[in-house]
Amino acid sequence: MQQSHRHPFPAASGAQGGESVTSDRDPAVEQEDYRDLLSAQMQAFLELQRGQLHEVSGDAAELVDAIAQLAEGGKRLRALLSYWGWRGAGGAPLADEVVQAGVAIELFQAAALIHDDIIDRSATRRGKPSVHRRFELNHAARGWALDPVHYGQAAAILSGDMCLSFCEEVFAGIAVPNAASSAARRIFNRMRTEVMAGQYLDVLEEVAGPGRPAKQAVERAMQILRYKSAKYSTEHPLCLGGALAGADAGLTASYSAFGLPLGEAFQIRDDVLGVFGDPATTGKPAGDDLREGKRTVLVGLALNRATPAERDFLQERLGSPDLDDDDVMSLRGIIDGCGALSEAETMIARLSADAYRALDLMPVDGTVAKALRALADRAVQRSA
């Protein structure tokens, strides 16, 4: 799966943005160099931690192995955005400060995923067992005592906590001038608080949503999406990279104008993939979001557009752990048939257009603009 991301600038995307800008550097090459540095620094950091934990006990190093399995994979969208945010604000190519920032952001993402998979009861992540499931399987394989599920959850809660501490440790070690450090810290703090708040609103909507007005379901889903994912996945990393390089208020505003609609489009794409995605490509079982009862924008649109009978069926079956393939097919049929899917695609297109318009006005050089355009293409057109 990871190979498919090694060449993020396919010909189609290059043709779209390549001719109209003056570019003295190929951003694809620079971005691959950054990605390599990021992976090397991530590995070096985790190796150091593994060594320190070995001093405590060989058993404890298992926590780092679980983190490493997750943190060393992934698309690195957030880190790459922080990189181009840094470069757009005049930061030096491949500087250690922004490599460290990328490591911190990707470790935060890994921590969020570890806990998210417990909360969503997801058994797989990126085609492999999720962290709690990994510990659970290990328990079963070794024939240990008491409850394997409980052990798996407990170990994964602690892995996620450790990973969260690791992201802080890396972030706190970034050496930039005081003003830049304060500005970046404000974004980093806000980012974590907002993600956790957004995740909580998501969990709350699963249980409280059915009793709240269906008419505002899209509005509530948009609010969850904005805090849990959109700002966090695009706007904050971009602005954080910029802040580390001393971005001024105008550039930061321009990053937001591009990043927020892009993040919203990115997440609505994610919602669509969570229901209609191919398990072979997404690495997640078909209809996982439906089984978990996620009340996404896509579901909100369907609740508003479906017939009363379809709506009742949706409300009743969403979140049933025993949802089988036939149920998933029926729910997909409703969501597609009522026009919710095509409305979601329209929203993705409109938000993407907003993002690209903001990008055209962004006061950055051609290399950075080209790189951001390619990342935007990937974020909204992806299939995984």
Add this chain to the structure above:
Amino acid sequence: MQQSHRHPFPAASGAQGGESVTSDRDPAVEQEDYRDLLSAQMQAFLELQRGQLHEVSGDAAELVDAIAQLAEGGKRLRALLSYWGWRGAGGAPLADEVVQAGVAIELFQAAALIHDDIIDRSATRRGKPSVHRRFELNHAARGWALDPVHYGQAAAILSGDMCLSFCEEVFAGIAVPNAASSAARRIFNRMRTEVMAGQYLDVLEEVAGPGRPAKQAVERAMQILRYKSAKYSTEHPLCLGGALAGADAGLTASYSAFGLPLGEAFQIRDDVLGVFGDPATTGKPAGDDLREGKRTVLVGLALNRATPAERDFLQERLGSPDLDDDDVMSLRGIIDGCGALSEAETMIARLSADAYRALDLMPVDGTVAKALRALADRAVQRSA
């Protein structure tokens, strides 16, 4: 419960250390002033966060309410040790830097407790519902959809994550010179990693311990205790406060020589209270540790001293969620009857004596020595 800690310098303790030192200041008064500042700063910080979360959504502020309920209580042992560590290294009385350090440490403790209570399935904490239970009860009271237990756990995982981020946010804001900041950061990082590793070893011992040699049960339990609790509860806060004030290597070593045995004695006292403590005083149900299957030093001693029949009974019943009051009485009878309880008390006495000896040699002024002696007395002689 909190009132009982408002006067931490009882007459007996004063008589023990009061006459032999020259003290120009009453540490009890200074400590109360510090505690008040700490509480005020903690409240102010959480109020600020609550306001920011209200901007996201009124619902999200519930996460801060849950954190506040926990973080605004407690004995504050760790913060108080960091305070006297600071003062012993020449830090100014009641300085903002050490108030913030105390807030960070107490927020870390709250985060650890929130997740620990999920892991240990503890329904109560300090006599009130634990955080996951609080959310679960709220779900039931409002008649929400799906599973209240799952909702409670999910919301508590996120509350704990937020609290963990808060502790970092506060710690990162402490303004001390660079060298002091780096030294304190090293301790803060190590402290968090070790606590999480120790908690994992604790969880692992519950499931893997029954299949491992009983002869080494005490040794394994001591290792868990050292990392999960002893270093974290006493040694690290003391050294961290010292580091912030620029403590030299000699003073730091002296803090460790006092703090580590004190922390070990503190935790063995905790183990004894977890089995024999009075629920009215501890705020925890009787025999909670036995029901969870905690393989503490006390249990390790019993496994080595009990008859084969008693050992089999211990191995079989430890960790049974259905343990009733009669079982708890039987298990207590074995642990006491085989001499494990009295051996644990001997260990507490020996470790306390080591700590007091180190305190006598510590190069700090009389006020600080007196304060540390009183905290040590409380840590090892407590009943809650």
